[in-house]
Amino acid sequence: MKRIILFVLTNLAVVLVLGVVASLLGVNRYLTANGLNLTALLGFALIMGFGGAFISLLISKPVAKWSAGVRIIEQPQNADEAWIVETVRRFADKAGIGMPEVGIFDGEPNAFATGAFKNSALVAVSTGLLQGMTREEVEAVIGHEVAHVANGDMVTMALIQGVMNTFVVFLSRVIGYAVDSFLHKGENRSGPGIGYMITTIVLDILLGFLAAIIVAWFSRQREFRADAGSANLLGRKQPMINALARLGGMVPGELPKGLQAMGITSGVGKLFSTHPPIEERIAALQAAQ
Numbered sequence: 663m664k665r666i667i668l669f670v671l672t673n674l675a676v677v678l679v680l681g682v683v684a685s686l687l688g689v690n691r692y693l694t695a696n697g698l699n700l701t702a703l704l705g706f707a708l709i710m711g712f713g714g715a716f717i718s719l720l721i722s723k724p725v726a727k728w729s730a731g732v733r734i735i736e737q738p739q740n741a742d743e744a745w746i747v748e749t750v751r752r753f754a755d756k757a758g759i760g761m762p763e764v765g766i767f768d769g770e771p772n773a774f775a776t777g778a779f780k781n782s783a784l785v786a787v788s789t790g791l792l793q794g795m796t797r798e799e800v801e802a803v804i805g806h807e808v809a810h811v812a813n814g815d816m817v818t819m820a821l822i823q824g825v826m827n828t829f830v831v832f833l834s835r836v837i838g839y840a841v842d843s844f845l846h847k848g849e850n851r852s853g854p855g856i857g858y859m860i861t862t863i864v865l866d867i868l869l870g871f872l873a874a875i876i877v878a879w880f881s882r883q884r885e886f887r888a889d890a891g892s893a894n895l896l897g898r899k900q901p902m903i904n905a906l907a908r909l910g911g912m913v914p915g916e917l918p919k920g921l922q923a924m925g926i927t928s929g930v931g932k933l934f935s936t937h938p939p940i941e942e943r944i945a946a947l948q949a950a951q
Contacts, residue, residue, distance in 0.1 A: 698839045704832060711828030719820040722776045723763070723784050730774075732765035732786045742792060749804050750785050753895050757812035759783070771795070771909060775807035776816060783811040795908055802892050802901035809891025815884045822880050826873035834865035874934060881936040886946050899947045906947075910940040 726732060738744035743766065750764045760781030770790040777783030785807045791800060810816070835858075842858035889906070893899035937943075 698836065700836075703835055707828045707832035707835075710831045711826070712824035714827055715820045715824035718823075719778045719816060722778060722816065726774070726776045726784060726786070727765065730767045730769075730786065732767045732784070734763055734765045745797070746787060746792075746800075746804070749801055750808065753805050753808040754811075756895055757808055757891075759808070759812050762808070762811060766792075773803050773807050775810045777811070778816065780811055780814060783816070785811070795905060798901045799905035799908055802896060802905040805892035805895040806888045806902065806905075808895065809888040810884070813884065813887055813891060815888065818884065819877070819881060823873075823877055826877055830866060830869040830873050834862045834869055837865055838862035878934050878936050882938045885937050886943065889943055889947055890950060893947060893950070899950060903944055903947050906940050906944050910944075 727734070735743050735747055738747055746766070747764050751761055754761050760783075762775070762777070762783040762785045765784060765786035767786055767788055768790075769788040771788060771794050773785070773787040773791055775783055775785045785804065787800065787804065787807075791803060795803070838858045838861035841861045842855050845857040846855050889902055890899075892902045896902070938946075
C-alpha cells in the first residue's frame, strides 16, 4: 500500500507542477463563458499527460544514479567489474545498440536498465546479485536488462504512461464540468465551482489507479519479452530459467518506484505488479521454442 500511496502522490505532484506551468503559459483556458472547450482541454491534457511522462524519461538516468546509489564503472577496479562491463559490451554489440553505461549499487539481489535512448542507456546490477548468483545466472540477468534497452521498453512505457495520463486529465475534467453544471443548473457563473474542483481531484486519483493497473499490465508483457531476449542473447534459455528460479527463493531488493518496471523483482499485488510471478515467467520460457 505504501508504494501505491507514493505513486499517487508523485503523480499528483507532477500534475500540480505542470498545471502551474500551463497556467503561466495560458494553455489551460479550456473553461470559457460558453462552456467547455474540448479542443483546448485535449491540448492541455496532452501537455500534462505526455509532459510528465517524457520529463520522467529524460531524467531517468540521473535520478536512477542518485536514488539507487549507483557507482558508474568507468575504470574497472577488480576482475568482477571488468567482467560485468565486458558482458554488457558483448550483449550490446549482439543486440545492435550502443554501449550502455554500466553501474553497480549496494543492496539485495536486483538489477535494472533505464535511459531515454537505446544508444545511451544505463545498466546497473547490485552487489547482492553478484554475490548470490552464479556467473551464468548473472549473465542471464544482464541479458534481460540489455534486452529491455534493445526492445525500447523505456520509451514504450513512457508512451503508454503518457496516453494513460492524458485520458485521466481529459476525462476527469469533462466529468467534473458535467457534475458542476448539474449542481449549479440555472445559475449564472463565470467560472468553475466547488463541484468541478472536488470531482476533478477525486477522479484524478481514482482514474490514476486505473491507469496504473493498465500500465502495470503492459509492463508485465514487456518482462516476458525481455526474458526471451535474454535467452536469445545467450543462445539458450536455461540460464535465465535458473536465474529466475534462484530469484524466486530470494528477497528481491527494493528499487525506486520509477525503476521498478525495468528491474528484476517478483512484485506485490497482482494488478499493480510491474512483473509477472516468477512461476509464470519460467513457464513461458520453458514453453518457448
